[in-house]
Amino acid sequence: MxxxxxxxxxxxxxxxxxxxxxxxxxxxxxxxxxxxxxxxxxxxxxxxxxxxxxxxxxxxxxxxxxxxxxxxxELPEILAEIDADLAAQERDIRLRRARLAEVLRRVEDGTLSPDDTASPGLLSFLKAIDVPASPSAAWDRDLLMLVDSASRAPGGRWTFAALDALTADPEPAARGRDFYRRLDELAGAEPGDPRVEPLAEELAAFSLEHMLGDQVPDGWRAEVVEPFLDGLAPAQAEVVRRAIRLIGARLPR
CATH class of the missing domain: 1.10.1660.10 (Multidrug-efflux Transporter Regulator; Chain: A; Domain 2)
Structure with missing residues (x-):
């Protein structure tokens, strides 16, 4: 090939x-x-x-x-390990599909409002930092809505810890816009770009301080968001991976 x-x-x-x-x-x-x-x-x-x-x-x-x-x-040993990884991904996908099936059921029977798949705190936060012209902001909004919707399903509850206070403070919102601007600037860069590491560090610190508190979403690991990184450039995707790994390493479990 x-x-x-x-x-x-x-x-x-x-x-x-x-x-x-x-x-x-x-x-x-x-x-x-x-x-x-x-x-x-x-x-x-x-x-x-x-x-x-x-x-x-x-x-x-x-x-x-x-x-x-x-x-x-030996090749069979490597393939067996990859097959085990795929089996784990398959289990994750089945769980996501079950959650989405519940949302679809509520859409079909008319019990789901347009914003009912996101918590009020997340909706306020997204409105406060809305940057319509930013491709990074649009991507992040879609991902946050999906994560928030899935994690609020039975067995996977998780909410952002301090969104109400965050939206009332203009300084964090301004920093959020700056993060999106810097991510957009990495659209043509490679994963080894020197801007990647400091941006990932700042994003992790910002999330820990303003959004996550001491809460760790179920299954918090970089591989979980890997399927959603295809829409990002290599350097942008690397920022997200590093930030998630940093957050996971610093939060208590």
Whole structure:
């Protein structure tokens, strides 16, 4: 397969694959006589492994070391591990679908109002920091609405800790707009851009101070939001991953 087919198979961009090649975490196959590079099953498995390690919080340097150690592993062992990961994702998807089915039922029987899938505090917060012209703000609004709706279902209750106070304070709202502006500026950047780490640090600190308190949403880990990062550029997605990992590491459980 060609690089575009490999990228599509794993749900990433060709730019991300080339970045992994450049950083030495993903071996690059030699060019054939026709000038193209051909990727095979082992390349797909290696790329899946890199993505999983990145989602677990490893740096590219750490991933490079792990991948070097694991090149001697047998393919069936690696595939079995990936299959176990997919099984866990499948369970998460079934749970989400069950929650969405309940929302759909309420829509069909007329018991669901337009804003009933979000808590009042979240709606006030989104209104206070609304930045219609920002692609990052639009993406974040959609994700927050989904997380809030799902977490308020039975067995997964979670609410933002201090949204009412936050919306009454213009300073945090202004900082929120600044975060969106800085995320938008990373639209054409790579994950290794020097602006990524400080922005992730500030976002994590802001969330801990103003939004989360000491509450940890169920299943709080970077892999959970991975399916929702496709609409972001690589550097923007990396900011979100790092911020979530930082929050998870600092909150009590």
């Amino acid at each position: 060609r690089i575009g087919e490999l990228a599509a198979l794993l749900g990433v961009s060709t730019r991300t694959v080339r970045h992994y090649h450049h950083q030495g975490v993903l071996p690059e196959p030699p060019r054939l006589a026709n000038g193209y590079r051909e990727y095979g099953m082992r390349d797909a498995v290696a790329l899946a492994r890199v993505r999983r390690l990145a989602g677990l919080g490893l740096s590219l340097d750490e991933i490079r070391d792990v991948m070097a150690d694991e090149r001697s592993r």
